Amino acid sequence: MIIATTVLETAQGEFSVSTHGTEGSPERCLTISQGYLGAAGTVVRLHSSCIFGEALSACDCDCGPQLATAMQEVDKRGSGTIVYLYQEGRGAGLDLKIQGMERQRIKGINSYQAYESLGLPRDMRDYSLAGTALADLGFAKTVTLMSNNPTKRSALERLGYVVESQFALSYTVSQRAYDYLKMKQVEGEHSLDFDKIDFVH
């Protein structure tokens, strides 16, 4: 159910923002939306929170530019939703994410290897609240997914949505984030279109 909603002016345009949750649970997610959402093929992104990439402009990852570009894409099309999920560190939480980052830094290993060395699964994300949020918004059952992550596609399919198409966002990232994306392509089986991603020198 929708818990709270308002309109937010941003550098990427004006959006309707809402929090969503279920009865008796303190867990929330946020939707950032524009326009009519009931038309087949409307764009959606399931976005995992990353305070370092989004708020601190960290050079390690592409989360900040990816979120901003997704908002620009929704604004350009005039409709769509970003479901913002509080899933720091692929659902492990900020404490374990930082511990993993420290292992990466010291041992020169990648984020998946760091999680393995901490005894964690590679990915702990749960997308059920995204289903609640999309239902709250009356979102179309046939969607266009703004993501290259196969896990997000299958999450949407498990929630009962048909992903009629999927595309990668185009943006610029740091050299380190570019290297991180290259690693994710190998380790996480992301289908990245590197023609669309440029890096800053």
Ligand SMILES: [Zn+2]
């Ligand atoms: Zn990030």
